[in-house]
Amino acid sequence: MFYDMASALSIRNYGLLCRSSSLCCKIFPHTVYRQRPAEIKCLSSSNNSSLKHDENYCIELVRSRDYEGFVCSLLLPETSRRSSLALRAFNVELAQVKDTVSQKTIGLMRMQFWKSVVEDVYRDDPPHQPISVELWKAVRKHTLTRRWLLKIIAEREKDMEDRAYRNIQELESYSENTQSSLLYLLLETLGVKNVHADHAASHIGKAHGIVTCLRATPHHSKRRKVYLPMDICMLHGASQEDFIRGSREKNVRDVVYDIASQAHVHLQHARSFRKNVPDAAMPAFLHTVTIEDYLERVRKVDFDVFHPSLQRRNPLLPIQLYLRSWKKTY
Numbered sequence: 062m063f064y065d066m067a068s069a070l071s072i073r074n075y076g077l078l079c080r081s082s083s084l085c086c087k088i089f090p091h092t093v094y095r096q097r098p099a100e101i102k103c104l105s106s107s108n109n110s111s112l113k114h115d116e117n118y119c120i121e122l123v124r125s126r127d128y129e130g131f132v133c134s135l136l137l138p139e140t141s142r143r144s145s146l147a148l149r150a151f152n153v154e155l156a157q158v159k160d161t162v163s164q165k166t167i168g169l170m171r172m173q174f175w176k177s178v179v180e181d182v183y184r185d186d187p188p189h190q191p192i193s194v195e196l197w198k199a200v201r202k203h204t205l206t207r208r209w210l211l212k213i214i215a216e217r218e219k220d221m222e223d224r225a226y227r228n229i230q231e232l233e234s235y236s237e238n239t240q241s242s243l244l245y246l247l248l249e250t251l252g253v254k255n256v257h258a259d260h261a262a263s264h265i266g267k268a269h270g271i272v273t274c275l276r277a278t279p280h281h282s283k284r285r286k287v288y289l290p291m292d293i294c295m296l297h298g299a300s301q302e303d304f305i306r307g308s309r310e311k312n313v314r315d316v317v318y319d320i321a322s323q324a325h326v327h328l329q330h331a332r333s334f335r336k337n338v339p340d341a342a343m344p345a346f347l348h349t350v351t352i353e354d355y356l357e358r359v360r361k362v363d364f365d366v367f368h369p370s371l372q373r374r375n376p377l378l379p380i381q382l383y384l385r386s387w388k389k390t391y
Contacts, residue, residue, distance in 0.1 A: 118191035119150035126153045132379055133347040136386040141250040144199035148246050150192050155217045165221050172218040179210045203250045209242040228292040236270020247345040257337035264331035265346055271324040272352050278366050293319050307367045317364040346391035350382050
């Protein structure tokens with residue numbers, strides 16, 4: 062049944078028109094043109110294919126670049142699913158800027174573009190670009206808080222500095238402002254306003270950000286980049302060159318152990334609120350399954366972050382997510 066859900070949402074790839082200026086296309090590759098509010102509100106049936114294209118574009122982007130988030134979105138209530146995919150597509154678009162631009166200036170210009178998009182969305186004047194239109198619909202449907210969207214952009218913009226985190230607290234702050242902010246928005250799509258759910262979301266977001274940093278270490282190391290907290294690396298005498306070489310020595314594994322342990326602490330802290338978190342909030346926290354899965358797998362390989370098994374997708378993950386969703390817990 063789960064795979065039927067996934068196949069029902071599978072789509073084709075679509076091309077997008079760009080503005081004529083080659084520089085503009087480079088900075089804003091998916092921008093087409095701005096559609097006035099009256100035009101958006103008066104969309105006729107002849108524009109249904111365009112609307113479907115916007116939705117499908119977001120689905121395909123999330124499915125291809127954030128598979129776990131895609132599967133989690135499928136398990137949300139139907140009233141929240143489309144908005145969740147729009148938010149995740151927005152998050153993916155921002156997350157990939159750093160890796161897809163050759164110059165920091167171009168990356169900062171893209172971030173500025175998305176800041177303008179958010180402001181336009183809240184003025185009911187979104188540019189006719191797939192993610193922008195879908196985000197506009199989500200904002201109107203669920204009255205999403207603008208602050209969380211802008212906080213994600215601001216933190217991604219700061220991350221364009223392209224340097225290692227100075228300490229674990231800096232990584233936690235980054236995770237709070239990106240992953241936790243996304244969870245706050247997902248809770249709003251579910252109609253949940255609960256202080257305990259917010260506290261859980263804060264810690265789950267931090268755990269997710271820490272785990273994501275660990276999981277990306279092999280990929281970054283191949284590009285001669287290391288973003289792991291410097292204080293923990295220095296504590297164990299592990300240099301950036303050790304990670305770039307893919308070292309599997311004890312001091313490198315000790316660094317991974319300490320960072321993974323911090324993610325585990327946040328996960329356990331989030332679960333301490335479980336009895337007070339309403340059932341309606343549980344679908345937003347399904348990512349705890351993927352966090353838990355990675356922490357268990359890295360433990361089994363003695364915290365060797367470069368072990369080949371960690372680079373393979375867990376084939377049982379969709380089933381595990383479905384079961385957790387059915388149990389209404391995180």
